[in-house]
Amino acid sequence: xxxxxxxxxxxxxxxxxxxxxxxxxxxxxxxxxxxxxxxxxxxxxxxxxxxxxxxxxxxxxxxxxxxxxxxxxxxxxxxxxxxxxxxxxxxxxxxxxxxxxxxxxxxxxxx
Amino acid sequence: xxxxxxxxxxxxxxxxxxxxxxxxxxxxxxxxxxxxxxxxxxxxxxxxxxxxxxxxxxxxxxxxxxxxxxxxxxxxxxxxxxxxxxxxxxxxxxxxxxxxxxxxxxxxxxxxx
Numbered sequence: 284x285x286x287x288x289x290x291x292x293x294x295x296x297x298x299x300x301x302x303x304x305x306x307x308x309x310x311x312x313x314x315x316x317x318x319x320x321x322x323x324x325x326x327x328x329x330x331x332x333x334x335x336x337x338x339x340x341x342x343x344x345x346x347x348x349x350x351x352x353x354x355x356x357x358x359x360x361x362x363x364x365x366x367x368x369x370x371x372x373x374x375x376x377x378x379x380x381x382x383x384x385x386x387x388x389x390x391x392x393x394x
Numbered sequence: 395x396x397x398x399x400x401x402x403x404x405x406x407x408x409x410x411x412x413x414x415x416x417x418x419x420x421x422x423x424x425x426x427x428x429x430x431x432x433x434x435x436x437x438x439x440x441x442x443x444x445x446x447x448x449x450x451x452x453x454x455x456x457x458x459x460x461x462x463x464x465x466x467x468x469x470x471x472x473x474x475x476x477x478x479x480x481x482x483x484x485x486x487x488x489x490x491x492x493x494x495x496x497x498x499x500x501x502x503x504x505x506x507x
Contacts, residue, residue: 314493325499326481333492373437375495382428383483383495385437
């Protein structure tokens with residue numbers, strides 16, 4: 284059974300903290316993505332990666348960075364968390380000619 | 395024009411109704427198309443891929459019109475369990491093995507008894 288696993292379901296962090304969201308997939312997929320999902324705005328792409336150490340900015344990269352040191356792991360970093368980064372974060376992976384698979388999501392609250 | 399646009403909804407229909415969702419995309423070079431279903435507080439899951447010839451899976455029919463850059467999903471004989479948000483997804487190749495997935499905002503469907 285294919286799997287994308289995000290490290291936490293729920294997180295509460297303070298403003299200004301550095302936050303790491305981890306995502307691991309066991310399908311040997313080349314492509315990995317980070318989205319945030321907010322009511323009324325849908326899923327918005329933050330960053331994506333098509334290979335180890337490769338990354339591309341999505342539609343809303345400001346305030347975020349990513350790391351892909353190994354093929355199976357794609358990390359999202361909030362350098363200095365702010366309240367407007369409170370959201371549901373979803374990681375996904377795919378390869379050419381297949382659908383995308385999602386992690387279960389991390390609901391982040393920044394207080 | 396937004397990259398992927400869906401009917402805003404919400405849709406409220408009685409059990410047994412037929413409901414159709416529409417989606418348009420702006421990038422004519424888009425390669426793959428999908429409908430995902432997302433239940434409340436859960437991650438999106440694949441409902442069906444969309445092929446140029448159209449495809450059917452039980453009560454669900456998906457169609458693609460590349461000339462009009464338009465995708466549709468038809469649900470027949472809707473069930474209470476069909477209540478969810480339906481997401482239109484477009485996959486584009488940005489070069490080599492670099493793929494980008496773009497989502498519509500989703501359409502909320504509620505099927506009522």
